[in-house]
Amino acid sequence: MTGYGPFSTEEWIAHFPFSKEAREFLEQQGFSISTFFEFENKVVERALERVRDAVEQGHVLSPSLESGFKYDFEVETLSYPVAIYLVASLGNRWLIERYASAESKRVFACLQLKRYPAEAVLQLARGGLEWKWVTYDSVLKAFKVPVIKYVKYAVRIGGPAWKLVNQRVEEGVVLLSYEKFLRFISEGVRLRILERCSQPAPQLETDVYKKSIEYIRNLLSQTMRPIAPMPKSVDPGAFPPCIQQLLRSIEEGRHLPHAARFFLASFLLRVGVKPDRVVEIFSRLPDFNRKRTEYYVRHIAGEKGGKKAYLPYSCERARSYGLCSMSDVCRQLQVQHPLQYYIRYRRAKRRESE
Amino acid sequence: MNQSSLAFVRAVFREYYAKARLQAPPAIETREFGFLQFGEKSIIRHLSFSNIEQVRRFAAENGPASISYSTAYYRYPDRQPMVAKEPYRFDLAFDIDADHIPTKCKRQHDFWFCQICDVRGPGVRKKCPVCHSEVVLAKFVCPECMNAAKEHVRNLIDILEGELGLRMQQVQISFSGRRGFHVRIFDEEVGGLTSEERREIVDYILLKEIEPRRHGFAFEQRGGKRVLASGPAVREGAISRRIVQVVKRYLEAVEKKALAMPSFLRPSGALLKEGEVVWENLGLRTYDEIRQLIECANEYAGVSLDPMVTCDDARLLRMPSSIHGGTGLLVTVVDDLDQFDPFNDPVVLSDDPVNVHIHYSPNVVLRDQPLGPFKHEVRRLPLFAAIYLICTGVAEIVG
Numbered sequence: 001m002t003g004y005g006p007f008s009t010e011e012w013i014a015h016f017p018f019s020k021e022a023r024e025f026l027e028q029q030g031f032s033i034s035t036f037f038e039f040e041n042k043v044v045e046r047a048l049e050r051v052r053d054a055v056e057q058g059h060v061l062s063p064s065l066e067s068g069f070k071y072d073f074e075v076e077t078l079s080y081p082v083a084i085y086l087v088a089s090l091g092n093r094w095l096i097e098r099y100a101s102a103e104s105k106r107v108f109a110c111l112q113l114k115r116y117p118a119e120a121v122l123q124l125a126r127g128g129l130e131w132k133w134v135t136y137d138s139v140l141k142a143f144k145v146p147v148i149k150y151v152k153y154a155v156r157i158g159g160p161a162w163k164l165v166n167q168r169v170e171e172g173v174v175l176l177s178y179e180k181f182l183r184f185i186s187e188g189v190r191l192r193i194l195e196r197c198s199q200p201a202p203q204l205e206t207d208v209y210k211k212s213i214e215y216i217r218n219l220l221s222q223t224m225r226p227i228a229p230m231p232k233s234v235d236p237g238a239f240p241p242c243i244q245q246l247l248r249s250i251e252e253g254r255h256l257p258h259a260a261r262f263f264l265a266s267f268l269l270r271v272g273v274k275p276d277r278v279v280e281i282f283s284r285l286p287d288f289n290r291k292r293t294e295y296y297v298r299h300i301a302g303e304k305g306g307k308k309a310y311l312p313y314s315c316e317r318a319r320s321y322g323l324c325s326m327s328d329v330c331r332q333l334q335v336q337h338p339l340q341y342y343i344r345y346r347r348a349k350r351r352e353s354e
Numbered sequence: 355m356n357q358s359s360l361a362f363v364r365a366v367f368r369e370y371y372a373k374a375r376l377q378a379p380p381a382i383e384t385r386e387f388g389f390l391q392f393g394e395k396s397i398i399r400h401l402s403f404s405n406i407e408q409v410r411r412f413a414a415e416n417g418p419a420s421i422s423y424s425t426a427y428y429r430y431p432d433r434q435p436m437v438a439k440e441p442y443r444f445d446l447a448f449d450i451d452a453d454h455i456p457t458k459c460k461r462q463h464d465f466w467f468c469q470i471c472d473v474r475g476p477g478v479r480k481k482c483p484v485c486h487s488e489v490v491l492a493k494f495v496c497p498e499c500m501n502a503a504k505e506h507v508r509n510l511i512d513i514l515e516g517e518l519g520l521r522m523q524q525v526q527i528s529f530s531g532r533r534g535f536h537v538r539i540f541d542e543e544v545g546g547l548t549s550e551e552r553r554e555i556v557d558y559i560l561l562k563e564i565e566p567r568r569h570g571f572a573f574e575q576r577g578g579k580r581v582l583a584s585g586p587a588v589r590e591g592a593i594s595r596r597i598v599q600v601v602k603r604y605l606e607a608v609e610k611k612a613l614a615m616p617s618f619l620r621p622s623g624a625l626l627k628e629g630e631v632v633w634e635n636l637g638l639r640t641y642d643e644i645r646q647l648i649e650c651a652n653e654y655a656g657v658s659l660d661p662m663v664t665c666d667d668a669r670l671l672r673m674p675s676s677i678h679g680g681t682g683l684l685v686t687v688v689d690d691l692d693q694f695d696p697f698n699d700p701v702v703l704s705d706d707p708v709n710v711h712i713h714y715s716p717n718v719v720l721r722d723q724p725l726g727p728f729k730h731e732v733r734r735l736p737l738f739a740a741i742y743l744i745c746t747g748v749a750e751i752v753g
Contacts, residue, residue: 147518147519148518148520148543148544151547152551155548163563164557165561165563165564165593166563166569166593168590168591169592170517170591170592171517172517172519172520257550259550316662319549319662319665319666320549320556320664320666321549321550321553322548322549322550325437326435326437326667327435
């Protein structure tokens with residue numbers, strides 16, 4: 001890690017514990033994660049701090065970014081895989097998503113603040129995330145990402161600014177500015193952590209491990225509130241299967257893509273759930289941001305922006321976003337719109353009870 | 355179609371499949387098959403076959419109006435419900451239909467008619483204006499609309515290959531048997547795209563949900579009026595180039611009155627000057643209107659396709675080498691799009707003469723033989739032509 005300007009390898013490794021340099025450092029240490037749980041030490045302590053930041057604030061703070069704050073780069077680096085081990089071994093979906101999102105925000109903040117040279121950022125993507133397909137064009141001053149790869153990550157970030165149709169595309173590659181590429185990398189970090197946590201890590205028998213798990217469980221019970229209930233005028237039993245599926249996903253703490261959030265919010269608003277309640281339901285999302293969600297929900301409700309209240313997608317459109325659960329009940333009811341399902345289902349139920 | 359026509363057509367189709375050499379889709383054992391029987395409204399789905407000979411035998415027994423197979427590859431193609439099939443890969447498929455391209459010829463060859471009161475009229479209508487019973491919709495094609503469809507296929511291929519850089523060795527273009535073309539890409543990397551990701555590709559092709567500001571569109575205040583001062587700069591990449599190109603061709607057609615003036619255009623001078631779009635003269639007032647212009651222009655001069663076919667995970671598409679129940683024409687793999695003649699190459703049925711009663715039919719040319727126009731007459735026609743008219747709904751078998 002030389003030749004990229006005035007920053008040390010240690011700082012780099014501490015910022016980006018998934019980088020190639022960090023991996024090499026970890027290999028040199030030749031440790032196995034379980035050894036850290038044999039006695040109390042600073043690495044486990046810092047790992048728990050990472051998890052706590054993630055759970056409580058949704059953002060892992062970087063001591064390496066605070067000026068004048070002394071940090072131990074070894075502890076900083078080693079605590080990353082240890083934290084992932086803890087999160088994976090608990091297997092709580094919300095925690096996994098929340099942690100992945102919080103670490104990716106930390107990486108984004110580091111990249112934004114430090115403004116490393118493009119070559120270094122490229123190296124982080126190619127070496128750290130193993131994105132061999134990324135290149136940098138120093139003439140155009142842009143990162144080049146093959147279209148199919150771009151789409152994979154960009155749909156997860158979502159929003160008009162990331163739509164393929166709004167990018168500069170040339171001969172099979174999307175050209176991304178330095179600024180945008182930083183966000184793109186952080187999404188890569190998020191997906192990489194998710195992938196690593198999808199394999200449950202084996203439980204250990206040591207006291208330190210048990211205490212750590214207990215600590216995280218405690219954190220979760222304080223932070224994860226039950227999903228906000230529906231108002232009485234609304235009948236969640238009559239929600240179409242696609243909407244029920246999305247609510248279940250939220251309950252399980254899963255991350256929802258942009259289109260899914262729009263679909264769910266617009267449906268709930270239409271059946272009479274108040275915007276504030278919709279925001280409460282969304283507060284369970286692992287990457288929840290109250291201000292942004294409030295704005296967004298009020299916008300869909302027609303209280304902001306164009307003053308136009310949005311309808312949820314039709315079944316056909318929902319299917320094209322992969323949001324349809326393709327249920328036989330829908331086919332029997334011959335519905336073309338999720339609201340139609342809600343109305344027909346309620347009517348049928350009312351008739352039955354009469 | 356009356357009962358004797360139905361029996362006749364079914365027998366002809368059975369006979370075709372008794373001797374047909376069908377082409378197996380890649381990984382046939384992973385595909386879900388669907389068959390539509392003549393006279394039925396819904397497809398028999400969830401069928402699976404381990405080889406093409408089984409498909410042929412099934413078709414020879416039933417004489418189906420359509421054979422289609424899934425764009426998805428499933429672990430268990432015959433299981434129900436859909437999720438139990440466990441899809442693991444998808445062909446990237448596109449459906450381009452001449453029906454959706456706004457060509458002028460449609461008013462000349464598409465019409466409705468009422469079998470009861472013997473009234474007919476151009477265009478599309480659901481119920482008879484006299485007796486209010488359901489009408490028969492007869493949609494025909496002509497070289498003009500098929501050429502437009504071909505042009506759209508070429509544009510699509512250019513985008514896929516030139517702009518998106520997809521490997522095109524594994525692409526298959528097929529004539530759908532009636533009014534359009536299917537394009538399938540069997541590539542493994544593309545096969546990993548989810549429906550949401552395929553939606554991005556579709557929106558890219560259709561120029562949907564564009565943020566005009568990102569492409570150089572800008573409004574200015576001039577004399578208290580909001581005027582569109584600029585459009586995309588061509589050097590800003592492939593999308594900008596494409597926007598300019600389709601808008602130009604669209605405005606040319608509007609100027610020549612080949613297309614009606616859309617409501618969002620309020621011209622205040624020439625729309626085009628020396629082949630360039632004069633943005634400030636278009637009278638566009640909002641970003642939404644810019645989006646409308648771009649989408650309409652793309653539908654006419656770019657690529658018009660059915661987004662659902664591409665995005666839907668559970669989609670079935672007609673199998674090449676089967677015959678289309680709406681025309682009796684072969685669903686044909688097209689190797690050379692320029693040379694392909696949709697009124698000749700897919701005509702595979704024999705020319706044995708049969709008698710048909712024709713309610714009404716415009717002029718159609720099949721296998722270089724001009725047919726019609728006919729009106730209330732009994733004719734002795736070659737089998738392929740008789741089937742074409744019966745299947746289109748304008749004729750019935752006699753005797």
